[in-house]
Amino acid sequence: MPDFSDHLKPAEDGAAILAAEREGSAISVQELSEHLLSRNDFLSRQAQIVKVLEKxxxxxxxxxxxxxxxxxxxxxxxxxxxxxxxxxxxxxxxxxxxxxxxxxxxMSPFHLQLTMFATTVQEQGNDEQRAYWMPKITNFDIVGCYAQTELGHGSNVRGIETIATWDPKTKEFEIHSPYLTASKWWNGGMGRTATHAIVVAQLLLPQNGEPTKYTSHGHQPFIIQIRDSKTHQPLSGVIIGDIGPKYGYASMDNGYMLFDHFRVPHSAMLSRYVQLNAETGALTKQGHPALVYGSLTYVRTNIIMHARLILARAVTVAVRYTAIRRQFRDRDSKDLNRPELAVLDYPTVQIRILPLLATTFALHYTGEMMYTLYNRTRDSIEKGNFSAIAELHSASSGLKSLCTTLAADGIETCRRAMGGHGFGGGSGLVGINADYLSKPTVEGDNWMITQQVAAYLIKKMTSAVEKQGTLPIDATDALFQNYLEERSRKSPVDVIRGNEMDDNAIVEAFKWRAADLSYRAYKSRIAEKKPWNSLLIQLHKLSRAFSEQILINNFHAVLSSISISKTTSNALRNCFCLYALYTMDTDSRSFSTTNAVTSSSLDALPDAILSLMAEIRPHAVKLVDSWAIPDYLLDSALGRYDGKVYEDLYDRAHRQNPLNKVTFNPDWRTEEIVLGSGDGGKSILAKL
Amino acid sequence: MPDFSDHLKPAEDGAAILAAEREGSAISVQELSEHLLSRNDFLSRQAQIVKVLEKxxxxxxxxxxxxxxxxxxxxxxxxxxxxxxxxxxxxxxxxxxxxxxxxxxxMSPFHLQLTMFATTVQEQGNDEQRAYWMPKITNFDIVGCYAQTELGHGSNVRGIETIATWDPKTKEFEIHSPYLTASKWWNGGMGRTATHAIVVAQLLLPQNGEPTKYTSHGHQPFIIQIRDSKTHQPLSGVIIGDIGPKYGYASMDNGYMLFDHFRVPHSAMLSRYVQLNAETGALTKQGHPALVYGSLTYVRTNIIMHARLILARAVTVAVRYTAIRRQFRDRDSKDLNRPELAVLDYPTVQIRILPLLATTFALHYTGEMMYTLYNRTRDSIEKGNFSAIAELHSASSGLKSLCTTLAADGIETCRRAMGGHGFGGGSGLVGINADYLSKPTVEGDNWMITQQVAAYLIKKMTSAVEKQGTLPIDATDALFQNYLEERSRKSPVDVIRGNEMDDNAIVEAFKWRAADLSYRAYKSRIAEKKPWNSLLIQLHKLSRAFSEQILINNFHAVLSSISISKTTSNALRNCFCLYALYTMDTDSRSFSTTNAVTSSSLDALPDAILSLMAEIRPHAVKLVDSWAIPDYLLDSALGRYDGKVYEDLYDRAHRQNPLNKVTFNPDWRTEEIVLGSGDGGKSILAKL
Incomplete structure (x- = not known):
């Protein structure tokens, strides 16, 4: 219905503002996009698929x-x-x-099908099992889920309460949930969708000669049908359902499942690495147990790769909107007719958004590194060389923790930096925030898995101390040996001299801090034999510092090797410095106590950060454009490419909001809610 | 329907665990509750009202x-x-x-009625207007909202685009929205509910003798009817609606509103302080303009008071759940039969939750102080003394910023500390998080309003410098004069000596840091005349440091004066030290660069924090109990008083989830979604 608002225009023309922003920077968006996102033809695939989905x-x-x-x-x-x-x-x-x-x-109810469900069958099934199941999975003839986590146990797989007891008479396993807390819980796609599940259970075998006594043989994966193929009802002896509303993941049916002495055949146990002889009842194992962790490392690698695009989305919205949004005139200006300042021109807004813009690139290059490391390690493993697994496992743990924390916190920082409209549905950050906040917890809690990094680093430092002066076997060993050699004569470095940042000194400082913290951890644990649990906070900080050093290192390495136009590479170099100095400033005392950076450089950080932000500011819009996030994905009035922020916000409210089609009765003396319906609030009561 | 899960019990008995926790601490919950929450009979009122609502x-x-x-x-x-x-x-x-x-x-659609709507009429209406409107408001005969914020302008009231033009011929104001961005936006209760609104608009009066030219006389509040009292439709010339889904506030109809040359009578302008003579067109002002800011200060005071109970809710859930939840055996223990550790026994969990538990008390005592300060200032104002307004305004701005940041970030920290179940709907933190995340933005953005604190402190420091040696006029003046006297001979203090914390030294350190940062800001701005905007980040940090000093000061002052049992006051004192040292550790370098604390004390912070947490840990459950948050309010499976965490989570999933009543069709080859319905997905398409 046309009305007088049809002809109203916003006082500020967002489209013109963004056009001017783009005009004002010489960065080639296409060049930078291709540099970032060419792998597997991502850009052209994305362009084609967006068109299909939008229709x-x-x-x-x-x-x-x-x-x-x-x-x-x-x-x-x-x-x-x-x-x-x-x-x-x-x-x-x-x-x-x-x-x-x-x-x-x-999160799709089918999400687990080609990830954990397929991967587990592929990696842990024997040839026969793979031949039987994989075609059904690939064709989606069955729909699968992965049932490991339980109501009472998440990270600690050893605590799994579901049992699978071998019955030598019938040659079956009996899957059973002895406690309520044994209920499978959280398992994606299981609640309403899946027909089959990988169920991880403690394997119980009868003790030799004592058929009523059982011994646990650790947890094993079983592939089983859970719902009838016609009625889609749970099979008898199984209770399944969706766990209900969550913080995010609204579209996904995370489920629960309990078993009452549920019997499955011998062939249900995935038997590539562990075989139970159905005739003798003997258990045999083959292959390297580390292989089983492959899929977890793969999932973490993907999460690390994905973090840059998640954060880039939030930063894209924040940069575009705050470049358009005006608020207050300059307090020092006497001219009352001066236009209000763009919000992005305030240092207090820049300090929240621009370091995160820099972080998207830092995340990117380390995501690429992880991808390479994962593939290289897999290749080695296939050749029977398992030595790199520990490094991959440590790197994937520490980086999963750091990168998802940076991205999750970054989304919220961007949202808040946008003020009131950041709280509105037009921000495009409501859903991403709700969904992404799972990431600091899933696939290894961000605080817990840092122990794995610290344990690895303490081991590496112990070995470096023991074999000082020998040839380093890898980069970490080289770092530690160098540290041990230098530590007595080390003096802190200047990362800023006058107005100049020293990139090499920055890298050096992050490395030194990481090595020094590793040494302190080694000293506390190995030399002073302190209890592990008393060191946990220190170890968490060590993991973070070490992972930051990886991000800095990878970013710096790329800067010296890419061939890209001068303006663009300058902007990237400024982003490198900003990410590094901002990170340093956030934990400045640790750079001082580890003797890594001079006090005068640490004092100079705030001003250096201010001037880096001023350098990056004119390129901010084009830098986020380079992440090539389509409007369809952003789903944001504030962040849309064309800058029509206010038109879109108004359109969503005035033309798309179903609530505005209903007239209500605000008179408190009557129970009627919808005016004229005389419903007495019954319709809402029925839903409670 | 009964099934085999009816008889299952959790492997861990949460009820027994919480009972043992309570048994293990000698704190009297009743005593502490009354100490905290006796004002206005809060506890007994709450107990009665919960009973009514639950029915x-x-x-x-x-x-x-x-x-x-x-x-x-x-x-x-x-x-x-x-x-x-x-x-x-x-x-x-x-x-x-x-x-x-x-x-x-x-957030209730009626929320504005007795807050901003009533307050504005009460404070800014003249006697006649109050006599006419207040009874209608108190009886809810009309439903009101407060329409200040616009699509294009939030904090900057001067940027308001809606105009109210005086027409001397008809003696009416014409309210008009010249731009789309002039649309009122965000105004609570306006979207579907309100019949009336306070509309804040730029007042335009014809220039003397030039009836076609107008001069702006700033923004003024108008009280107007916006919807028909029978049909509840917007009046002609007004477009109103709800702005749509937001991050939170789902129950509230935040609205938008546009005016097309909409005419209201002379009596619509609230005229206690500003009167327009309808005959002569002359504008007169009376009263102190600062009075108008009273309601904003009041709202901020309430927000500060409320922060403790918000954070206490999140901490209550987190403490109870992590005391029950078990995960992993002690890594150093060789005994495989040892039970798993309670999650709350891990320092990496403690460091996230226990400082926040301590913060609830810090927030409490400062909330009380603000309440007193507000009432004292109001009394002075009524007696014609306006001198304390600046202090109240500064304190309410700085504390609103700090306290809501602490509470908002604290909720999410608690949520994440609970791992997987923290992401579930049973946490009870989904709604509180979504709603409370508005608070860092509303009533003055947390980054923006710190400028007001800094401006106040720079002024106070300037005056202290100018009149050194004279009698201090208030506490801040005394602090600054003392600082100026001592600064040349000041040496940093030890806040920790051996295993002992020195409370007075802690207070001293926070004060000194605040004064030193104030002096630096004064030097940059007044002596070196640096541009205001270039100092914004520094000024934000100053505001935070000054506000932290207020929290520390108030908490410490109470400790020395309360009469309460020894165990309880010991626990409170440990909370004081933990809040203080944790805050110090988070920004340790600023305590070193301001010369406030010795390097050896700063180095000792992590260990001191660890031992304080160990002291507080046995009392954690009883300390949160003392906040007396009823289960009805918590609405949390994880945080319920009786500890039946797993029973409740299962009940919500298995017996309360409506999704589990529907059977779906997962076969991708068909478009049917609900099995057997043959609907082809049409029902969902109709909603898109």
């Missing part, structure tokens, strides 16, 4: 925030199925499928 | 997270009306009503 009504995000949680699951399942049909229709390969999931931007 | 089906929170956003508003309005009826039925006074709102725990 499908089912993939429209406009009303998503108005749906109830049950409706969000309906929609999630409808989209999951439609996506699979699109794969057939357009002949998409796996890479395309992943990009389509990324653009759809919700 | 009303409409106030059940069980299905709240399963409702769509439009349904959340329906429910919000139904509850708002029901609450008003409960007031009548039970003869509740205003204090009771506020407690009922607090327990209901959602």
């Amino acid at each position: 499908e009504k089912l993939f429209s995000k406009k009303q998503q925030m108005n749906l109830s949680r049950p409706d969000r699951y309906y929609l999630g399942l409808a989209r999951a199925k439609a996506l699979r049909r699109l794969v057939e229709r357009h002949g998409w390969d796996h890479e395309d499928y992943k990009i389509a999931e990324y653009l759809t931007d919700e | 009303e089906k409409l106030f059940s929170k069980k299905q709240q997270m399963n409702l769509s956003r439009p349904d959340r508003y329906y429910l919000g309005l139904a509850r708002a009306k029901a609450l008003r009826r409960l007031v009548e039925r039970h003869g509740w006074d205003h204090e009771d009503y506020k407690i009922a709102e607090y327990l209901t725990d959602e």
Whole structure:
């Protein structure tokens, strides 16, 4: 219905402002985009797939925030199925499928199918099992989930309470939940969708000659059918359901599952590495146990790779909006007719957004490094060389912790930096925030897994101390040996001299701090034999410092090797310095107590950061453009490419909000809620 | 329907664990509760009102997270009306009503009625206007909202684009929105509920003798009817609606409103301090303009008071759950049969939760101080003494910024410390997080308003420098004069000596740091005349440091004066030290660069914090019990008083989740979503 607001324009023309911002920077967005995102033709695939999704009504995000949680699951399942049909229709390969999931931007009830479900069968099934199951999985003839976590136990796999008892008479396993806390819990896609599950349970075998006594043989994965293929009801002896609303993941049916002496055949146990002889009852093991951790490392590697694009999304919205938004005139200006300042011109806004912009690049280069490290390690493993597993495991743990913390906190920092509209649905950050806040917890809690890094570093330092002067076997060993050699004569470095940052000194400082903290941990634990648990906070800080050093190192290494136009590489170098100095300033005392950086340089950090931000500011819009996040994915009035912030906010409120179609009765003396309906509030009571 | 899960018990008995925790501490919960929450009979009122609300089906929170956003508003309005009826039925006074709102725990569409709407009429209306409007407001005969913020302008009231042009011929004001960005925006209760609004607009008066030229006379509040009293439709010339889904505030209809040359009578302008003579067109002002800021200061004072109970809620959930949750055996223990450790026994969990527990008390005593300061200042103002307004304004700005940041970040820290279940709906932290994240932004953005504190402190320091040696006029002046006297001979203090903390030295250190940072700001701005905007980050840090000093000071002052049992006061003193040392450690370098604390004490902070946490740990459950947060308000499986965590999580999933009543069709080859319905996904498409 047309009304007088149709002809109103915003006082500030966001489109003109963004155009001027882009005009004002000589960075080539295309060049930088290609530098960042060329792997596997990401950019062209994304462009094609966005077009397909935008045409499908089912993939429209406009009303998503108005749906109830049950409706969000309906929609999630409808989209999951439609996506699979699109794969057939357009002949998409796996890479395309992943990009389509990324653009759809919700946890799909089918998400586990080709990740943990397929991977576990592929990696832990024997040849026969793989031959039987893999085609069904690839064709989605069955829908699978991965049931490891329980109500009472998450990270500690050894605490799993579900038992699988071998019955030598019937040659079956009996899967059973002895306690309520044994209930499988959180398992994605299990609540309403899956037909099959990998169930991780403690394997119990009868003790020799004593058929009523059992011995535990650790946890093993079983592949089992959980729902009837026609009625889709849970099989008898199984209770399954969706766990209900969560912080995020509305579209996903995270489930619970309990077993009552549920019997599965001998073939259910995945038997690539562990075999139970059905005739003799003997258990045999083959292969390297570390291989089983491969899929966890793979998942963590993906999470690390993904963090840059998540953070880039939040930063894209924040940079574009704060470049457009005006607020207050300069306090020192006497001219009352001067226009108000763009919010992004305030240092108090810059200090929240621009270091995060710099962080997107830091995350990127380390994501790339992890990808390479993962593939190299896999290749070595296939050749029977397991020596690099420890490094990969440590790096993937420490970086998963650091990178997801940076991204999760960064989304919220960006949201708050946008003031009031940042709290609105038009920010585009409501859903991403709710969903991404799972990441600091899943696949190893961010505080807990840093122990694995610290244990690795203490081991490396112990060995460096023991074999000082021998040839270093890897980069960490070289760092530690060098540290041990230098520490008595070390003096702190200047990372800033006058107005100049010294990149090499920066890298040096981060390395030294990491090595020094490793040495302190080694001293506390090995020399002074302090209890592990009393050191946990110190060890967590060590992991973070070591991982920061990895980010700094990788970013710096790229700067000296890329061939890219001068303006762009200058901007990247400023981002490197900003990320480094901001990180240093945030934990400045540790750079002082480890003797890594001079006090005068530490004092100079705030001013250096201010001037770096001033250098980056004119390029901010083009730098975020380079991340090539399509409007369809952003789903943000504040962050849209064309800058029409206010038009879009108004359109969402005035033309898309279903609540505005209903007239209410605010008179407290009556129970009627919708005016004229005489309903007495009954319709809402029925839903409670 | 009964099933085999009815007889299952959790492997860990949460109820027994919490009982043992309570048994293990000699703190008297009742004594501490009364010490904290006796004002206005809070505890007994709360106990009574909880009973009433728990009996009303409409106030059940069980299905709240399963409702769509439009349904959340329906429910919000139904509850708002029901609450008003409960007031009548039970003869509740205003204090009771506020407690009922607090327990209901959602932003009510009626929330503005007795806050900004009533307050503005009361404070800015003249006698006649108050006599006319106040009875209608108190009886809820009309429903009001407060329309100041606009689409294009939030904090900067001077940027308001809505105009009210005086027409001397008809003796009317014409309210008009010249731009789309002039649309009122965010205004609570306006979207679907309100019949009336306070509209803040730029007052335009014809220039003398030039009836087509106008001069702006600043922003003024107008009280106007916006919807028809029968049809509840917007009046002609007004567009109103709800702005749509947001990060939180689902139950509240934050609105937008545009005016098309909308005419209101002369009496619409609230005229206590500014009067327009309808005959002559002359504008007169009377009274102190600072009075108008009274309601903003009042709102900020309330926000500061409220922060403790918000944070206490999150900490209550986190402490109870992590005391129950078990994970991993001690790594140093060889005994494999040893039970797993309670998560709260890990220092890496303690360091996230226990400083926040300590912070709840720090927030409490400063909230009390603000309450006293506000009332004292109001009394002075009524006596015509305006000198304390500046201090109140500065304190309320700095503390609003610090306290809401502490509480908002604290909720999320608690949530993450609870691992997987912290991400689930049973945490009870989903809604509080979404709603409370508005607080760092509303009523003055937390980064922006710190400028007001810094400006105040620079002024105070300037005056202290100018009149050194004269009698101090207030505490800040005394602090600054003492600083100026001592600074040349000052040496840093030891806050820790051996294993002992020195409380007085701690207070001294926080004061000194605050004074030194004030002096640096004074030097940069006054002596070196640096541009204001270039100093913003430094000024923000100054505000924070000064506000931290206030919290420390107030907490310390109480410790020396309360009469309470030894165990309890010891625990409070440990909380004081923990809050102080944790805060110091977080920004340790500033205590070193301001010469406030010795390097050896700063080095000793981590160990001192560890031992304080070990002291507090046995009392943690009873300390949170003392905040007396009822289960009804917590609405948390993890945080419930009786510790039946797993039983409740399972019950919510298995017996309360509506999604589990529907059977779905996961076969991707068909478009059908609900099995057997043959719906082809149409029902979900209709909602998109």
